[in-house]
Every structure is written in C-alpha cells, then in structure tokens.
Amino acid sequence: MVISQVQYSVLQTVINQGIAEASTALDAMVDCEVKLSVPNIELFDEVESKIAIFDHYRSSVSMVAMNFTGEIAGEASLFFLPESASVLVNALTGHALVDGELDALRMGTLTEVGNIIVNSILGSLCRGFEHPFTFSLPSYLEGSGNQIMQYGQYENVSLAIAHTSLQINELQVQAALMLFFHQGSFSKLIRVLEQEVRV
Numbered sequence: 001m002v003i004s005q006v007q008y009s010v011l012q013t014v015i016n017q018g019i020a021e022a023s024t025a026l027d028a029m030v031d032c033e034v035k036l037s038v039p040n041i042e043l044f045d046e047v048e049s050k051i052a053i054f055d056h057y058r059s060s061v062s063m064v065a066m067n068f069t070g071e072i073a074g075e076a077s078l079f080f081l082p083e084s085a086s087v088l089v090n091a092l093t094g095h096a097l098v099d100g101e102l103d104a105l106r107m108g109t110l111t112e113v114g115n116i117i118v119n120s121i122l123g124s125l126c127r128g129f130e131h132p133f134t135f136s137l138p139s140y141l142e143g144s145g146n147q148i149m150q151y152g153q154y155e156n157v158s159l160a161i162a163h164t165s166l167q168i169n170e171l172q173v174q175a176a177l178m179l180f181f182h183q184g185s186f187s188k189l190i191r192v193l194e195q196e197v198r199v
Contacts, residue, residue: 003043003190006194007190007193007194008041008043010190010193010194011041011160011189011190011193012038012039012041014124014125014127014193015039015041015121015124015125015162015177016038016039017124018120018121018122018123018124018125019036019037019038019039019117019120019121019164020036021120021123021124022036022116022117022119022120022121023035023036025116025120026113026116026117026166029092029112029116030092030168032168032169033168034166034167034168035166035167036117036164036165036166036167037164037165037166037167038164039162039163039164039177040162040163041160041161041162041163042160042161042163043158043159043160043161044158044159044160044161045158046156046157046158046183048159049157049158049159049180052159052161059081059082059144060082060142060143060144061079061080061081061082061142061143061144061148062079062080062081062082062085062106062110062140062141062142063077063078063079063080063114063140063141063142063143063148064077064078064110064111064113064114064115064118064138064139064140064141065077065078065138065139065141066115066118066119066122066135066136066137066138066139067135067136068122068126068133068134068135068136069133069134070126070129070131070132070133070134071129071130071131071133071188071192072126072129072181072182072185072186072188072189073181073182073185074157074179074180074181074182074185075179075180076118076121076122076177076178076179076180077118077177077178077180078113078114078117078118078175078176078177078178079175079176079177079178080110080173080174080175081174084173084174084175085106085110086106087171087173088109088110088113088166088168088173089105089106089109089110091168091169091171091173092109092113092168093105093109107140110140111138111140114138114140115138117175117177118138118177119135121162121177121179122135125179125189125193128192128193128195129192156182156183157180157181157182157183158180158181158185158186159178159179159180159181160178160179160181160186161176161177161178161179162176162177162179163175163176164176164177
C-alpha cells in the first residue's frame with residue numbers, strides 16, 4: 001500500500017497519541033510504570049494483507065480483537081507471541097505461568113491489556129470523524145495465522161501493522177497491533193486525519 005510520507009507521518013502521530021493514552025491507563029492499572037514504545041508501522045494492500053499475517057505468525061499467537069463500525073469499519077487486533085504473553089502476564093500478576101495452567105488468568109489479563117491498548121488507539125484514530133463509532137467487546141483467541149484468518153472477515157481489507165513493545169520494570173514485551181480496514185475505509189481515514197492535522 002502506497003501513501004505519501006506526509007500521510008504516513010500523520011498516521012504515525014495519531015497512533016502515537018493512542019499509545020501515550022494506553023500507557024497512562026496501564027500505569028493506573030498496575031503498581032509500576034508501563035512504557036509503550038513508539039511503533040514502527042507497516043502498510044499492506046488487499047492482496048498483501050493475508051500474506052503478511054502468515055509471514056508474521058506461522059506459529060501460535062495470543063490475540064485480542066475488537067471490531068469497529070461507523071464512517072469507517074474494520075477490526076483492531078493486538079497480537080502476542082506465546083513467550084511475550086507469558087512474560088506480560090507474569091509481570092502484571094506476579095504469577096509464573098506454566099503451559100496449560102492458569103489459562104483463565106492468562107486470558108483475563110491479556111484481554112484487559114489488549115482492551116486498553118486497542119481502545120486507546122481506536123479512540124485516537126476515530127476522533128476526527130463527525131459521527132460516533134461502535135466498538136465491539138474484545139474477543140480473545142489463541143491459534144496460528146491460518147486459524148486467525150478463519151476467525152475474522154479478512155477479504156478485501158487493507159492492513160496496518162504497528163510493532164511496539166511494553167516495558168514493565170526491567171522486562172520488555174513485544175507486541176503487534178494489526179488494523180484491518182474494510183474496503184475504502186483506510187483511504188477515508190487518511191483523508192480525515194489530514195484534515196484534522198490542518199485545523
């Protein structure tokens with residue numbers, strides 16, 4: 001997917017604002033400072049998006065997904081590799097997770113963290129639109145890239161992947177936010193964000 005450097009900068013700025021809001025919310029949730037890094041963003045068109053998911057996640061991942069509808073529509077999903085998911089849950093709960101154990105705690109913690117991050121970024125992206133958006137409740141899923149492709153509606157979507165990391169004390173956790181935009185939604189988002197910046 002090709003956009004101008006100015007458009008890319010606008011998109012990154014707005015996502016960064018959401019990252020900052022998520023960091024503040026996560027700080028309030030735990031008894032230590034949580035830092036989210038400024039993400040590196042990759043963009044993929046409708047043909048490339050499926051390939052990108054398979055390339056990034058051939059093995060198992062944990063995913064928190066939320067659909068959004070309004071003037072634009074799509075899905076925002078936060079992905080963690082298994083090792084990163086375990087480190088994050090251990091750091092936030094103080095429980096050392098073993099494979100197959102404490103599944104409910106793992107699911108609940110990752111869903112809460114994912115909900116905060118995804119909500120913050122979607123809120124930042126949708127701020128410039130005239131009409132309010134509807135967000136679904138977060139869904140938690142574990143599986144491979146192939147299984148994830150069967151979960152959502154990923155036909156004819158544009159994809160933005162924001163790679164970020166969470167720093168909790170001395171621990172660093174890698175994550176990726178995938179923003180799937182239904183046909184025509186990404187172009188409209190970029191137009192609205194550019195107008196918002198000019199105001």
